[in-house]
Amino acid sequence: MPAAAKHNNPRTASRATRRLQLIDATMKCIARKGMSSTTLGDVAREAGLSQGIVNLHFESKDNLLNETLRHLADEYRRRFDKTLSRAGPHPADQLHALMELDFKPSICDRQKLALWFAFWGEVKSRPAYRKICDEFDQYYDEVVEGLCTAIIAEGEYPHVSASAAANALTSMTNGLWLSCLVSPQSWDRREAMDAVMSYLKSVFPKHFNQRGYRANRTQ
Amino acid sequence: MPAAAKHNNPRTASRATRRLQLIDATMKCIARKGMSSTTLGDVAREAGLSQGIVNLHFESKDNLLNETLRHLADEYRRRFDKTLSRAGPHPADQLHALMELDFKPSICDRQKLALWFAFWGEVKSRPAYRKICDEFDQYYDEVVEGLCTAIIAEGEYPHVSASAAANALTSMTNGLWLSCLVSPQSWDRREAMDAVMSYLKSVFPKHFNQRGYRANRTQ
DNA sequence: ATATGTTGAATGAATACTCATTCATTATTC
């Protein structure tokens, strides 16, 4: 029996596979029914397994939710790092690639966004969520601010604050995500990207010009 | 007996007063315990009233939550409109006043933000929430885009798109709210406002200059 | 004025239901 088939069989999947399967089911349920009405029964049904299965693999619902958030954050982080490493040596290219990433359909679809917002919605009352989100935000900001600093140095932009620019950029993507979630019919991927680019162009005009996107690629 | 005292008495408050009192208690509970673990018992206890009180005044929990969101949105909207009307005739002043509003302590504190995010977290699975949020966002965007259009006309900014600028601005405030919620210790009101101002300065340099905030107030 | 009846808000115990968790049993693999 091939390994793939074997792992789809009941009762034979490895512990890690089952956990992933359950986390996946959890994400689907939260996206569809919302955090406050997904039950462990829903998750088990979505996974095609039995009632008690979550407690067997995660011990408690709280634990399942924590692990789900961690999985979501880790997944994003992997794509973030990969995007960064593939974008070449220029900070402006890297920054642009990161901004594009946030609006790729695989990251920015209502299902995924509903998940992020579901967890953010409970951040205040659940320190565990806050810790995970905070850790990641810290890293994101750090990287973006670093890129802004490099761009400011390259372009000799005297009046631009790297931290203000980084703050503006990261906030903008989160805010545009909210619009996508709340107003999907009037939301448009290109408009969102345009909003971000309009900012980059006006703050770093030497790097992000009007047509195409990069001005001094060969600097 | 004075009317105020009378309304604080048990069994004598008007229907409207009771509903407000219960909505208020609901907001406190959601901010403290999160959406998914506030019960009607919690709300009643917070209000200092009895178990069945919410169903008496709101018929169902769903209904209570809908009304709470509507109350939150209405309250914000009132302040928004008042801010706009008090900001004088210049669109740049009006835009600046609106941006400042979003970071006033009375609007932008973690308790209030937790509430907004709690509802946004369930937007995908609850059409009623989406409707209320969408309606308001539509209005907000419309007003901000109108102001941007006016500023662009005044300042003869050839390459600026009003809709991209409006999109960027409204998204930024929502995103900065998220940072406040997730990273309260590293978050700073002035830094947030700086991020927004840095954007305004770079897109509308003739209107928002470096020191103070308005350049051509007397244009 | 006092007593009596009426009203409607509020109570809080009871009800019906949901859901996380447990565990004895069953299936599968090596």
Place this chain on the structure above:
DNA sequence: GAATAATGAATGAGTATTCATTCAACATAT
């Protein structure tokens, strides 16, 4: 035939909702 994984019925804590009863305020009658 262990050992491991999964099942799914049973449990019990928790929760929304209901409703018979209580109560304060007011109205009317005496």
